[in-house]
Amino acid sequence: AQSVTQLGSHVSVSEGALVLLRCNYSSSVPPYLFWYVQYPNQGLQLLLKYTTGATLVKGINGFEAEFKKSETSFHLTKPSAHMSDAAEYFCAVTGNAGGTSYGKLTFGQGTILTVHP
Amino acid sequence: DTEVTQTPKHLVMGMTNKKSLKCEQHMGHRAMYWYKQKAKKPPELMFVYSYEKLSINESVPSRFSPECPNSSLLNLHLHALQPEDSALYLCASSQTTGETEAFFGQGTRLTVV
Numbered sequence: 001a002q003s004v005t006q007l008g009s010h011v012s013v014s015e016g017a018l019v020l021l022r023c024n025y026s027s028s029v030p031p032y033l034f035w036y037v038q039y040p041n042q043g044l045q046l047l048l049k050y051t052t053g054a055t056l057v058k059g060i061n062g063f064e065a066e067f068k069k070s071e072t073s074f075h076l077t078k079p080s081a082h083m084s085d086a087a088e089y090f091c092a093v094t095g096n097a098g099g100t101s102y103g104k105l106t107f108g109q110g111t112i113l114t115v116h117p
Numbered sequence: 118d119t120e121v122t123q124t125p126k127h128l129v130m131g132m133t134n135k136k137s138l139k140c141e142q143h144m145g146h147r148a149m150y151w152y153k154q155k156a157k158k159p160p161e162l163m164f165v166y167s168y169e170k171l172s173i174n175e176s177v178p179s180r181f182s183p184e185c186p187n188s189s190l191l192n193l194h195l196h197a198l199q200p201e202d203s204a205l206y207l208c209a210s211s212q213t214t215g216e217t218e219a220f221f222g223q224g225t226r227l228t229v230v
Contacts, residue, residue, distance in 0.1 A: 034218070041205075041226070042223055043121070043209075043221035043223045044207070044209075044219075045221070090159055090160075104162055104173060104175075105150075105162060106162075108159060109159055110157075110158075110159050
């Protein structure tokens with residue numbers, strides 16, 4: 001079984017401040033990990049993903065995340081928050097080929113990011 | 118074209134109605150998905166189609182009936198729904214299942230009255 005835990009349902013930062021959204025995963029096989037963003041009443045957009053290879057992954061809009069196997073974490077960061085970053089962010093996991101969770105994207109509970117001017 | 122198009126955007130239906138949600142993609146993706154998202158909750162997987170065959174059904178009630186007529190289209194047929202089925206229904210597609218990224222549509226906001 002696989003699961004994702006996002007620490008903090010709400011995060012508030014000032015414009016220009018560091019954004020840190022936390023995600024820890026549980027998976028019986030090496031996972032594939034994703035961060036998605038959702039704006040109100042819209043679908044989800046992929047920010048970045050980790051499958052194999054380099055553990056520091058860069059995504060769109062200046063976001064990046066680091067896969068840390070020893071900590072089972074995949075935290076999302078951005079050095080300087082912008083007002084347009086205000087949205088809900090979901091961490092997600094899927095299992096790799098051969099596992100029962102292959103093709104099943106499991107989402108965390110989401111973190112709402114608020115950016116203050 | 119990296120779009121997944123869902124119609125309608127909003128749907129209100131009675132508990133005795135039959136309606137369908139439609140999803141279309143022209144990216145050549147061979148995996149398509151239906152998710153259900155309740156307010157203030159994450160999306161929950163309902164169905165996965167891989168190469169036009171149903172590969173995953175997450176124990177969804179039979180009042181939801183998926184259909185994949187071809188590799189570009191995915192339908193979700195609705196019948197005898199309950200008010201608790203009101204939610205945002207999201208369609209997604211990916212090249213194949215697994216590690217490739219999923220592209221999501223804007224969703225259909227369904228209200229059952």
